[in-house]
Amino acid sequence: MQLFRATIFHTPENPLHLDISDPRALVCHQDGGLLVDKGRVAACGDYAGIRDANPGADTVDWRGGFILPGFVDAHVHFPQARIIGAMGRTLLDWLDAVALPEEAKMEDRAYAADTAALFLRALASHGTTTALVFGAHFADATAELFEAAARSGLRVASGLVLSDRLLRPDLHATPERGHRESAMLIERYHKRGRLLYAVTPRFAYSTTDAMLEVCQQLMSEHPDVLLQTHINESPAEIGALARLFPWAGDYLAIYERYALSGERSVMAHNVHPTTSELDRLADAGTAVAHCPGSNAALGSGCFPLKRHVDAGVTCALGTDVGGGVGFGMLKEGLHAYLMQRLAPDPKVLDAARLLYLATRAGAKALGLENEIGDFQTGKAADFVYLQPPAGGVLDAAVRHAGDPAQALAALFTLAGSESVREVRVEGDIVFQS
Ligand SMILES: [Zn+2]
Numbered sequence: 001m002q003l004f005r006a007t008i009f010h011t012p013e014n015p016l017h018l019d020i021s022d023p024r025a026l027v028c029h030q031d032g033g034l035l036v037d038k039g040r041v042a043a044c045g046d047y048a049g050i051r052d053a054n055p056g057a058d059t060v061d062w063r064g065g066f067i068l069p070g071f072v073d074a075h076v077h078f079p080q081a082r083i084i085g086a087m088g089r090t091l092l093d094w095l096d097a098v099a100l101p102e103e104a105k106m107e108d109r110a111y112a113a114d115t116a117a118l119f120l121r122a123l124a125s126h127g128t129t130t131a132l133v134f135g136a137h138f139a140d141a142t143a144e145l146f147e148a149a150a151r152s153g154l155r156v157a158s159g160l161v162l163s164d165r166l167l168r169p170d171l172h173a174t175p176e177r178g179h180r181e182s183a184m185l186i187e188r189y190h191k192r193g194r195l196l197y198a199v200t201p202r203f204a205y206s207t208t209d210a211m212l213e214v215c216q217q218l219m220s221e222h223p224d225v226l227l228q229t230h231i232n233e234s235p236a237e238i239g240a241l242a243r244l245f246p247w248a249g250d251y252l253a254i255y256e257r258y259a260l261s262g263e264r265s266v267m268a269h270n271v272h273p274t275t276s277e278l279d280r281l282a283d284a285g286t287a288v289a290h291c292p293g294s295n296a297a298l299g300s301g302c303f304p305l306k307r308h309v310d311a312g313v314t315c316a317l318g319t320d321v322g323g324g325v326g327f328g329m330l331k332e333g334l335h336a337y338l339m340q341r342l343a344p345d346p347k348v349l350d351a352a353r354l355l356y357l358a359t360r361a362g363a364k365a366l367g368l369e370n371e372i373g374d375f376q377t378g379k380a381a382d383f384v385y386l387q388p389p390a391g392g393v394l395d396a397a398v399r400h401a402g403d404p405a406q407a408l409a410a411l412f413t414l415a416g417s418e419s420v421r422e423v424r425v426e427g428d429i430v431f432q433s
Contacts (some may be wrong), residue, residue: 008032026352070129071329072362075289075318112141127384287365291320
């Protein structure tokens with residue numbers, strides 16, 4: 001047994017419905033102990049009490065540092081790891097000019113393997129232990145991601161991206177091929193170790209009714225795979241859908257027709273939902289991945305977080321690399337905070353709520369809330385150890401903080417990968433600096 005000693009934060013309860021001053025929002029142990037036995041959380045609390053009760057445990061002394069649950073990135077694209085930072089474009093023009101040409105390069109299996117290695121290193125080095133990942137439009141490239149993910153030790157849910165129109169011909173598949181290759185990848189990778197499969201229609205814009213029907217078929221043939229897609233991201237995209245699916249009353253109705261909205265589904269963005277769509281997402285148990293950096297970078301709009309929370313929709317944070325601006329989930333939390341400061345109908349966030357959105361909420365979105373997301377006894381010991389570089393501004397800020405919540409706020413504001421010292425999944429080291 002190992003006992004990790006540091007300041008520990010986690011959010012076992014959803015604080016989004018609590019009053020902003022409610023102390024139950026954040027669980028903090030300033031001189032904390034996280035006891036890990038065979039990869040599971042055996043105890044989490046004050047160090048001295050846990051040490052006294054477990055004299056045989058080896059203490060790992062990380063005093064001065066911080067332990068958080070491993071981050072869960074609820075929406076990210078592996079083939080886009082190299083194209084972060086394109087500026088001045090909006091969704092459809094960015095796809096044509098920046099994203100899709102790079103995604104087409106994934107036809108080269110070696111290039112895809114290099115990209116997968118880069119991508120997984122980037123996740124781990126930023127403290128992300130679980131991610132719901134858009135694969136490639138090519139089965140071989142998506143298999144490379146799964147193989148590299150298995151070696152990395154991270155929890156990765158991913159799938160072959162399906163499209164059969166309006167992207168570029170080399171990224172289109174027939175519905176028959178989409179079904180055959182998805183089924184093959186599910187067979188090979190779903191529930192292999194820490195891997196999960198997610199059926200992945202890119203978005204309704206690039207999928208005909210026939211392809212969406214294939215997705216429905218895959219979901220019913222494999223009753224425990226996930227589904228990921230995009231919804232209501234940009235006004236131009238939403239406008240185009242009215243022409244492509246004239247029968248649909250709104251964007252969500254397209255997915256609903258093929259039974260793609262439900263507890264196994266995570267839909268990214270939803271920046272421009274109707275009230276009816278929010279109610280139906282909440283009723284179905286569909287989660288929304290909120291990607292504030294991407295929404296700002298592509299000028300997609302300001303996410304109505306308050307409307308989602310009030311409607312009862314599960315929201316989690318995603319980086320949406322490469323429309324998003326980096327792999328850091330702490331930074332993504334900061335973007336969410338900043339966007340809500342400027343939102344017309346704001347949801348005021350603080351460090352506890354950002355931590356929830358970056359960890360426990362993502363676990364819930366992926367159906368893994370009984371396994372990961374916080375440090376309740378029996379859960380997998382997935383965690384990140386943060387230690388700000390000595391002598392830097394963040395180091396000074398956390399030492400100067402009047403209370404632990406203020407230190408956590410400083411971490412969300414200032415910490416990047418340089419502060420990530422060690423990352424573990426089920427107690428196994430997956431990154432060390
Ligand atoms: Zn995306």
